[in-house]
Amino acid sequence: MLDQIKTVEEGVNKLLTIREVPIPSYTFFRKTKNDLTDLLSLDGETEKIPLPYWHYDVRIRSIWRFCRNKIDTVCCLNAYSFFGKDMTFEQALYRELDIAEFVLCAKIKKVTAFKNGDACNLIAVTDRGTLANLDFGATMANGAVNQCQHRVILQNSMVNDRVVDNQVVSHGTYVFNDSSVKPEVFDDLEVYLYGLNAEDCKMALYINALIKKSEKISEIRANHAHLLKVMDAVFRSDKTGETVEVEA
Amino acid sequence: MKPIKIAILSCNHGHARSYFGLQNDPFFDLVAVSVQPGYRDKAELYRLKDSIPKYDSDEELYAHHPDLEAVIIASANDRHLEQVRVAAAKGLHIFSMKIPSFDLNEYKEMIEVTEKAGVVCQVELEMRHHAEIMRAKDIMDSGEIGEPLSITLTNYSHNPIWWRPWQGSPEESWGKRVFLRDGDPRYRGGALADHPHIFDVVRLLSGSSFDTVFADVAPNMRDIETEDLVHISGRMKNGIIYSLDPSYANLEARVVRQVDWEIYPRIVEVTMNIVGTKGTLISDLYGKGYYFVDPRTNRYLADSPESIGIWNRRTQEFYECVRHGAKPPVGLRDHYETIAAMVAAYNSITTGKVIKM
Structure with missing residues (x-):
């Protein structure tokens, strides 16, 4: 039996140690209701770094790689994503806009959005002329597993984080015992991080990459600032009932 | 129960073959089909019994079947108005494909001619x-x-x-x-x-x-x-x-x-x-x-x-409209929006x- 990793920090330190990378001074902050995502303070810097850790979701990352290599043939993204109420609307919006730009390898330049309570549907046009159709909501029970699909259509191909005929998230292991009709599920994937849940695995992998400078802090900050402008455009579009250009 | 004498017109809409099953439906008597010119080899007519005549035009079909009661209009969208006009003028009930017309003036004319003729016009919406x-x-x-x-x-x-x-x-x-x-x-x-x-x-x-x-x-x-x-x-x-x-x-x-x-x-x-x-x-x-x-x-x-x-209920509803005066679940007026x-x-x-x- 492997020792189980219990925290994101334990996971990060293990990943760094295995590769003989010195462990810097860092502090990981879980997002609060006022944050758009989880945060990291690195080397004593006071300005925290926003963590789009979903970039290390193996499926999302694979979609990005797939599209990156065929960028001139990308047509559009169709995505839906539903969250528990423990995710704020703004956090859900931030995440899905970022995923759209990440997998389409493009920046959103205008949006037409319709919001109703904690649900929102929007159509975004990117600077590459591709489209993103995003539908999402945050009304499921606290702690509910994010149910999503991100399907990119390309000329002569398609890439998706769901298998054909499957709309909800599948798991790695299902345990059907004799005391519950609902299975217990596990999503162990990374042997170095055995014990962490799926979300924390992605987080540990992202922080590991950031410390190793595979992810550039300046780019993360610039992208964060851009996403704030896209979010502003979403809210203005919903309010005015018109398409809104994202501020340059 | 009196079967409705019905024909399928044109047979080049993707859903046309879905109604070939009427040949075995006791509520219908599929008496004939017409085939869009140039489309005969693609219309999957082999699915129809040999006893069901296949005509190369609506005119020919109508000429041979004066006792027809209803038609399924299964043509390309641009032919629908013309076929609705003829069918309504003949007093035939109409089962329409999902797009009657995108020209809203044409669409309104379809409503007018079918209502004036007093015939049922049901739109298929599966x-x-x-x-x-x-x-x-x-x-x-x-x-x-x-x-x-x-x-x-x-x-x-x-x-x-x-x-x-x-x-x-x-x-x-x-x-x-x-x-x-x-x-x-x-x-x-x-x-x-x-x-x-x-x-x-x-x-x-x-x-x-x-x-x-x-x-x-x-x-x-x-x-x-x-x-x-x-x-x-x-x-x-x-x-x-x-x-x-x-x-x-x-x-x-x-x-x-x-x-x-x-x-x-x-x-x-x-x-x-x-x-x-x-x-x-x-x-x-x-x-x-x-x-x-x-x-x-x-x-x-x-x-x-x-x-x-999925298919039988639609045609069953059409039967109820034609034989018993029921209202189509989706008629032309309902579908306009x-x-x-x-x-x-x-x-x-x-x-x-x-x-x-």
């Missing part, structure tokens, strides 16, 4: 007969997911234009050549024009009417004249927001007859999500698939055996604006 829709409606009505906030649907399918060219012809599908928008070489009449049923589902489940419509098209997957990837979004009059994606997003083999054409494992995917204030419903509306490797093509495929009610919303979606693509209905 999603209304899916049990999954009934379940969604029951769950919404029960309050289990709270107040509905958003209804979203996708209808992803292959593009049938290779074996059914009219669906890629702007004239035959949309009715005439109209550019999607300035500077875009594509015309109206593609994926958006083929999928009214998801618009209808939003109306049905929201219990409301379209208030605003916005649509945009992505770059095409295929080198064709009409759009194949399109997104639509907006708000219903009761505040519920919606999002529709009726794209031809699943690739197909470019064959001229509909044989060994499947590439994408599931050829038609119709899915729906409903977000309520207290939860989310995620639904596959197109039945349960089974999976196989096609020994002819070595492709991994899925197929969805349809439930009997769906078509108007689709026209608004095209207008939104053209103008880049949100269209207020």
